[in-house]
Amino acid sequence: MPSTDVFFREWRDRRAGARRSLARAAELLRELDLTSSPGPETLGVVGSKGKGTTATHASAHLAAAGLRVVTVTGPSFRGHRERVRVNGVAASDTEISSLAGEIDTAIRGIPDTGDGYLAPSGLFLIAGLLRARQLDADACVLEAGMGGRGDELRLVGPRVVAMASVFAEHVGVLGDTVTEIAEEKAGVAGPTTRAFVRLPQSPEVSGAVDRTVREVTGGRTRPETVHPPRPDASEVGVPHGLSAAPAHLGGEAAGRLLRELGRPPAEPDRLATVLSSVRLPARLSHHRVPGTDTEVIVDSAINGTGVAAAVAHARRHWAAIDHVLLCLPDHKDVDGAATALGSLPVTAVRLPESHLGFSHDVPAHWSHLDVESLSPEAMAALGGRVLVLGTVYFTGRVLELVDADTERLFTA
Template identity: 50%
Template sequence: MSSDRAFFADWRSRPGGSRRSLDRARSLHRLIGLTGASVPVLTVVGSKGKGTAATYASAFLAATGARVVTVTSPGLRSNRERIRVDGAAISAAELEALGERISRGLQQLPGRDELPGHLAPAGLFTAAGVLHAKAAGADYLVLEAGMGGGSDEVSLFPPNVAAMTEIFAEHVGVLGDTVVEIAQEKARVISGTTAAVLSLPQQPAVQEAIQDFVSQRANLRVDVLDTRDGTLPSELLPPSYGRWNAELGCSAAARLLSLLGRELPDPGKLRQVLESVKLPGRLSRHFVPGSKTEIYMDSAISGAGVATALRMVRRNWDHIDHVLVCLPDHKDVEGAVLELAGYPVTFVRLSDPHFSFTRSLPENWAVVEEDKVTPAFLSGLGEHVLSLGTVFFSGRMLNVLNAPTERLFTA
């Protein structure tokens, strides 16, 4: 077993009804010699915008001249992109070595009769990223939580600073039965050693639940970012809602530096680094190779996200020829349907078995499998095509377009 296969092995062999197990993760960590993070940790949790916040936090820290390892999920075009050093994906050889170390640990794990449950791929990439941070001589580690918080392996590496993006009712019935329960689960990433918690404005009940938990767990007040007046020039940040996720990441990084008694980045250097940030798949624009077709791509997963993407597109295009949509059942399919009324739409279904596509769709929407989405297919949809859906789908689209994703910023 080698390369990225090791990261999916335990998950693929899980029995029916198996649940993600932090006890199993702890056991594996001991077997591979992972005793915790060796450097300060900044962790990002939330329902949407975590990747943007983690990228900008990493860029802010890297602007000080420090080495920063970032772990996000999923990758865009490659699983190497789940682990980055100063914005750049690790090499194939580095991922191979990490996979071999994970594989050796898996072979020594007790059987499921003794240690039930399974290891999520995202959690194994988190473990690999923490290992790589030590090997690479990192100064900081930025972790993006996967679906949860307390149930996610990032919770095994207590953060010095936690940043919380907007939390809404996603994964109901998995993380909790209400948005408040989901918020509480995500807040469980915070430990008694966490020194600061920053958050975007939340729904009142969600904000109250987060504050209650943080007060009990870490005796802290949650610092809520004031989105009425940003602290960084708008030209250095992504457009629309992405700006506040980026502001959150930068604010959390600044707080981490302050808590550690370290200097903030030089303003000129910070501008240079932030100007270099690229966020493929998040309101990004691309051309289909060999054609005049332009793709505007966004990882919108809700009606509100779709509405925002449409609004941003209209600032640059006078019309939209076609819209591609890929939303599994657990996303806001109904909201997307409402917002896209009147547009020609093709719905794309992914082949991954852990995604379900059973929701009712408008009769006038075309439906295709992902293998049908090729450059020739895209160029046949017109010159202005909007692509919307999960980060997984954006990654597939970026691959079809052969878009550069190896580096997110230059320090």
């Protein structure tokens, strides 16, 4: 049975300066007959941070209302099959291999025009659409890669778009300012988009998003701002901390899609049961290092605000933080993280991925470690209370080391 290598093959072998090809992705969709007949309605998720939380809670709301929902997110936690889920449950090895084989065959049937590569995030999105067709799913919740007019999500024509917080991520790639980045991300909407909901943004960003959405939808859709609950408010199934806002956004976006489908919302008791089952790995998730007494809190914080929130959370649960493992490539907010961590003992972890740099200056009292040297024993040697922070490429590895349960995100 074919491996999942097909999802990464063209990206891995891409030429210097090559860009993802939306034209070839569109051709692949046609080859797979994913454009000739109406498929399930889709809810697209874009933003700089909080997309996974938004997608998970949107999926949980839809599933609680009785829908069969295929969700595509990325990157994965412990394995690539987690990027395609049905009602919160990861695809099996057999299922993801079968999807990979179908995509591999289709790629061989389309011309290689040499104008770019098929991106992994786009291929997993296509795998999700194939899975939805197999199951005759009611809806798809699709998390964009970087997002923008060049993202494969735009080809799908999402009926509803949810925009989480946008900040200076992918500067120089999607735009040179936060406003330009937000404008580009909003471009995943299109003529079929009937609702666009977003978390509060700056006035400049909101204005740019409004203009873009009106333009790409022909004036039919006007973005709505979703205000998250107050920090002291209690909302069923909404997590505390920085995940509260995207979780609330996901619920609101799901409500818009249900209205578009003519489906009633979930019964309150049913919704409360499903939302109370939601588990978000690497979003302030608590674990024990196997075979030891060491506890870890894992959070995919990538800027000073997120790191400060994670430190505050850890201090509410522990008498002291013995050590911090931090993995932030150069393009993340390393300076902000350093300020938030202050004098805490920190080990900066480096990843081997060639596209990630780790040359940013860090405080002199920090130590350094290559991720290949990290093991359960090495974590336990750092103390009884270890805070693990950084890019999801790193936090996913830690979840593997502590044997975290990432199979099911919620029970519907």
